[in-house]
Amino acid sequence: MISWIAGMILFSGVEIDQERREIWRDGKAVSVQPQVFDLLIFIIDNRDRVVTRDDLIEHIWAGRIVSESTLATRINAARKALGDDGSQQRLIRTIHGRGIRFVGNLTSPENEQGASATPNLGNEFVELFLPKSIGTEPDTLLATMSLELSEQLIAAFSGQVFLSLKLEDPPTDSTNSGYCVSSSIRQIDDQIRLSIKLSRVDTTSLLWAGNFDFSIEGWLDGLSLTSDKIVNQVFSNISNDRTRQAGAQNIEATSAIELFYQARHLWQSKIPEENFAAEKLLNRSIELQPELFSGYIGLASTYLLRASSVWSEDVVGILEKGRSVTSVAANTNPRSFAPPHILAYFAAYKRQFDAAFEYVELAGNLDPTSGPTKNLRGVILSYMGQTEEALEQMELGEKIFADQERSYLNIGRTHFIGGNYDLAIPKLEMFVGLKPAADLAQLFLGNCYDATGQPDKARACVDKQMSLCPFTSLERISHVTPYPAKMLKTFRAFLRRYGVPEN
Secondary structure, rough: OOOOOOEEEEEEOEEEEEEEEEEOOOOOEEOHHHHHHHHHHHHHHOOOOOOOOHHHHHOOOOOOOOOOOHHHHHHHHHHHHHOOOOOOOHHHHEEEOOEEOOOOOOOOOOHHHHHHHHHOOHHHOEEEEOOOOOOOOOOOHHHHHHHHHHHHHHHHOOOOOOEEEEEEOOOOOOOOOEEEEEEEEEEEEEEEEEEEEEEEEEOOOOOEEEEEEOOOHHHHHHHHOOOOOOOHHHHHHHHHHHHHHHHHHHOOOOHHHHHHHHHHHOOOOOOHHHHHHHHHHHHHHHHOOOOOOOHHHHHHHHHHHHOOOOOOOHHHHHHHHHHHHHHHHHHHHOOOHHHHHHHHHHHHHHHHHHHHHHHHHHHHHHHOOOOHHHHHHHHHHHHOOOOOHHHHHHHHHHHHHOOHHHHHHHHHHHHHHOOHHHHHHHHHHHHHOOOOOOOHHHHHHHHHHHHOHHHHHHHHHHHHHHHHOOOOOOOHHHHHOOHHHHHHHHHEEEHHHHOOOOO
């Protein structure tokens, strides 16, 4: 958690007084030009992303054209003011071909005076160790690739509020609850192979490992796509590991973050009863620690799933509660792409597609890899009936991060909306086999069966939906199916034929 106390910014022995426009390092005043001071404040304010050359020109020089040497001089002066330099790049890191990024850890005045520097996030704050030397062969090109990969991973991980990034080897400490990403890179003929491992520090157990191959020709593009895949896998596996640990506990959770992960274990089951149980745990989490982002985003996810699956008699009320708590989550952590993701769904359900795409754009600016955002853009396009474009976006997203369960639903539903029932059936069958009560998939599949001359299977799907989700009705479904009018007319006719109630 970043603390801004009385206009002061504190990190690594540096104090910046924004009101007085003064910089102090190790107790001594540091003199800088006004533009250098403005540059420092700007990159610290935007520490969750890479700041480009155009960003600096627009905000520091008000759009005036400046030379590359002037930019370099100001950046070097900013580094010097902080006790940094272009070789070490401890605080201001250059991301080649992209821009610069502030990677220091900000603290509150109390921490600078000797209190623990761990942010006040309970156990939500996870240490992620990324050893400095990740290249294994003394080859010039491989060394360049290793450096580029390191910079891309640092840029992605350092902007995440729940991670404390450590550029060092993990401790040999069985009590450390952090994680370590290790890697090696080597050349095999005209291919580059990047090997990645994610392990827990306390047990040294391997959580995930992967080999990624790409051509040495155009290696920078291949490396960028690979680093995106790595980041998504690391985020996903850390979250899933902590969720598994919470689900395996037979004791009552006592901390806010323990309650969150126990709730996550429940809501991921996509069973109505466990969704309501998750809501209770998340409300307790928020009561214990109101400033904890996880509690609010967990509650938002729970409400979104409940509404989209029609697990409530009051779908409109659940959508409104979801929008409200998601807005709180966004204010609690404006650096996370999760709130705009969820708000995009809420906007789309009201057919506010322009607003939905604005949220998608915002999420894309915050998303360290863009994979989930491409999938989301595909979902919104599918709602609008633009199935070809939707499938293209989903395919791009899947290349970065493949969530098989969501892929079954998103692609199957897209084919269903487009009237491609034969293509929709196998995807939707896979999804309902995993999550039979979720996201109205039983009804989509039933409509596909009916349209392809399989009425017995269609009847079984509708009966299954009504038994698992007794609040299912045409009126409630209408609030979470913002599909094209022609398609909805066909869908509603199917529902009426098979006895789904109007209200």
